[in-house]
Amino acid sequence: MQTENVPSILSVRNLSIWYGDKQVLRDLSFEVKQGQVTAFIGPTNSGKSTLVRCINRLNDFTPNFRSTGDILFRGVAMGTASDATALRKQIGMVFRKPIPFRGSIYENVAYGAQISGVNASTHLDTIVEKNLRKTGLWSEVENILGETPEQLSIGQQQLLCIARALAVEPEILIFDEPCGELDPIETVKIETLVRELTKDYTLIFATNKRRQAARVSDVAGFLYCGELIEFGATEKIFTNPQDNRTEQYVTGRLG
Amino acid sequence: MNVMTTCALRKQKLVSQIITFIFIGIVGAPISGVLQKTYAADTEAASAATPLNTLSPLLDDLYTVLSISFVAILFGIACAFYLQEWLPQTNWVRRFIESVVAILGGVPSIFYGILAIGIFFTDAGTLKTVGIVRGPQDIGDGSALGPLSFQYDTPVFYIVVLTFILMVTPMTIKTTQAALRSVATPIREATYALGASHWQVLRRQVIPIALTRILATGCRAMSSALATVALIFGIYIWQYTNGPREMSNRFILFLSGALFLSIFSSVLIKLCASASADPTHPTR
Numbered sequence: 298m299q300t301e302n303v304p305s306i307l308s309v310r311n312l313s314i315w316y317g318d319k320q321v322l323r324d325l326s327f328e329v330k331q332g333q334v335t336a337f338i339g340p341t342n343s344g345k346s347t348l349v350r351c352i353n354r355l356n357d358f359t360p361n362f363r364s365t366g367d368i369l370f371r372g373v374a375m376g377t378a379s380d381a382t383a384l385r386k387q388i389g390m391v392f393r394k395p396i397p398f399r400g401s402i403y404e405n406v407a408y409g410a411q412i413s414g415v416n417a418s419t420h421l422d423t424i425v426e427k428n429l430r431k432t433g434l435w436s437e438v439e440n441i442l443g444e445t446p447e448q449l450s451i452g453q454q455q456l457l458c459i460a461r462a463l464a465v466e467p468e469i470l471i472f473d474e475p476c477g478e479l480d481p482i483e484t485v486k487i488e489t490l491v492r493e494l495t496k497d498y499t500l501i502f503a504t505n506k507r508r509q510a511a512r513v514s515d516v517a518g519f520l521y522c523g524e525l526i527e528f529g530a531t532e533k534i535f536t537n538p539q540d541n542r543t544e545q546y547v548t549g550r551l552g
Numbered sequence: 553m554n555v556m557t558t559c560a561l562r563k564q565k566l567v568s569q570i571i572t573f574i575f576i577g578i579v580g581a582p583i584s585g586v587l588q589k590t591y592a593a594d595t596e597a598a599s600a601a602t603p604l605n606t607l608s609p610l611l612d613d614l615y616t617v618l619s620i621s622f623v624a625i626l627f628g629i630a631c632a633f634y635l636q637e638w639l640p641q642t643n644w645v646r647r648f649i650e651s652v653v654a655i656l657g658g659v660p661s662i663f664y665g666i667l668a669i670g671i672f673f674t675d676a677g678t679l680k681t682v683g684i685v686r687g688p689q690d691i692g693d694g695s696a697l698g699p700l701s702f703q704y705d706t707p708v709f710y711i712v713v714l715t716f717i718l719m720v721t722p723m724t725i726k727t728t729q730a731a732l733r734s735v736a737t738p739i740r741e742a743t744y745a746l747g748a749s750h751w752q753v754l755r756r757q758v759i760p761i762a763l764t765r766i767l768a769t770g771c772r773a774m775s776s777a778l779a780t781v782a783l784i785f786g787i788y789i790w791q792y793t794n795g796p797r798e799m800s801n802r803f804i805l806f807l808s809g810a811l812f813l814s815i816f817s818s819v820l821i822k823l824c825a826s827a828s829a830d831p832t833h834p835t836r
């Protein structure tokens with residue numbers, strides 16, 4: 298995949314994060330290119346979740362959270378002044394544990410569209426169908442749209458959450474260890490889906506499974522103890538890493 | 553398959569709880585009615601001179617107490633929402649109110665009852681005319697007593713209201729806050745992550761999830777308000793046996809109201825305990 302000529306959609310500049318006195322991210326800078334999968338790998342507690350949560354400003358709700366540096370979305374700094382809800386509509390997020398909402402499968406997906414202001418029921422019907430099709434869940438839930446998501450498997454619930462996030466029509470979709478709770482077959486489904494979604498979306502993917510990052514991403518960053526040790530094309534990170542620690546990590550000797 | 557069974561079980565449980573509740577209502581209401589009638593007959597025999605207009609002022613008083621406590625409960629719920637959902641944990645106003653609430657909420661409600669008795673009754677054995685007045689037949693010596701009811705525009709009435717607020721509001725704030733806290737952070741974050749505003753998160757997630765517990769809270773608070781008033785009447789009856797008999801009716805009415813509400817709130821709490829066995833994340 299061409300990395301040089303693609304326009305960047307998100308720029309992170311000298312980002313540092315503290316929770317209270319504890320510094321969790323140290324001076325990160327990188328660019329996320331449009332239409333690519335950017336993965337962040339690193340051992341537990343290296344700060345992957347903290348980083349991706351900053352990108353849609355979910356950390357606004359965390360007490361004692363403090364940051365310096367800038368994150369620019371389409372060239373505009375997403376500082377505290379701008380509207381965080383508008384930003385989150387453009388930058389969606391899928392979590393480790395699938396979190397279906399109260400109500401039916403239909404209502405779950407429709408809620409995403411309702412958030413972005415769609416209310417006419419005919420529109421909702423098409424949006425629900427379109428996004429469930431995108432995730433490949435449509436054929437499985439077509440006949441049980443009115444029922445609650447609790448009867449779905451965890452993997453199906455995760456796909457439902459992805460469909461819900463897509464219904465908001467974001468530009469960037471963040472995945473924070475989306476397969477952390479899934480079995481291998483469901484994991485393959487999600488990974489395939491992630492590759493398909495690159496046609497329409499920019500994806501950011503945090504994981505602590507190195508092989509998974511190698512499979513799904515175009516660009517990868519290695520986080521270690523809050524530092525971005527190396528950032529670049531996935532192929533290069535995995536086959537020809539520049540830093541000693543990256544090499545040790547991708548070969549399984551570190552973390 | 554497994555999940556389906558637990559779902560069906562939960563439904564069964566819910567239905568049986570509702571049936572129990574209705575049963576208690578059906579059985580409980582006539583019992584209290586019979587008790588009331590007995591007292592009414594008793595009273596009629598005792599003082600044929602005083603036409604007993606029992607029910608209307610009786611219900612008036614019930615409505616008064618219910619509406620005062622209703623306002624106090626609404627106020628408490630509003631406070632709890634503001635503290636829990638708008639003020640950060642470190643805010644000094646929140647800390648201050650929470651510690652006051654912790655202290656007041658720990659005071660047993662009988663204390664407030666006794667406080668109110670001090671306000672209601674004089675040592676001569678007659679009611680203070682400012683708080684509760686007798687009807688037109690009142691001649692002040694207790695020989696011919698008309699119906700009693702609260703009088704609304706006196707300072708003592710406001711003191712009574714204040715007592716209620718002191719008693720009911722802290723209780724409500726404490727339990728409503730607990731109900732709001734029970735709405736887990738991940739589900740809030742997942743809603744925010746879609747781009748929902750604070751209000752949308754409250755409407756879509758927090759209020760529906762916490763509603764049953766908040767309702768139960770309100771019922772419980774109202775129940776203890778009624779029980780406290782019943783206590784006041786009870787002590788009155790016990791102390792002044794020559795006093796107006798319809799006090800007994802009040803006592804019964806308020807006490808059965810309190811019992812009814814407290815059972816109702818327990819049922820609600822049970823209901824939401826089985827509902828919040830996390831419907832979206834069945835344990836596996």
Ligand SMILES: Nc1ncnc2c1ncn2[C@@H]1O[C@H](COP(=O)(O)OP(=O)(O)OP(=O)(O)O)[C@@H](O)[C@H]1O
Nearest residue numbers: 316321339340341342343344345346347348359505
């Ligand atoms: N709300 C918080 N308050 C204080 N410290 C936090 C908070 N959230 C995370 N941390 C700390 O920040 C560091 C980074 O955590 P983070 O969750 O970002 O790591 P991670 O790379 O996502 O780990 P994992 O692979 O386990 O998900 C950890 O040391 C963690 O203890």
Ligand SMILES: [Mg+2]
Nearest residue numbers: 345346347474
């Ligand atoms: Mg994490």
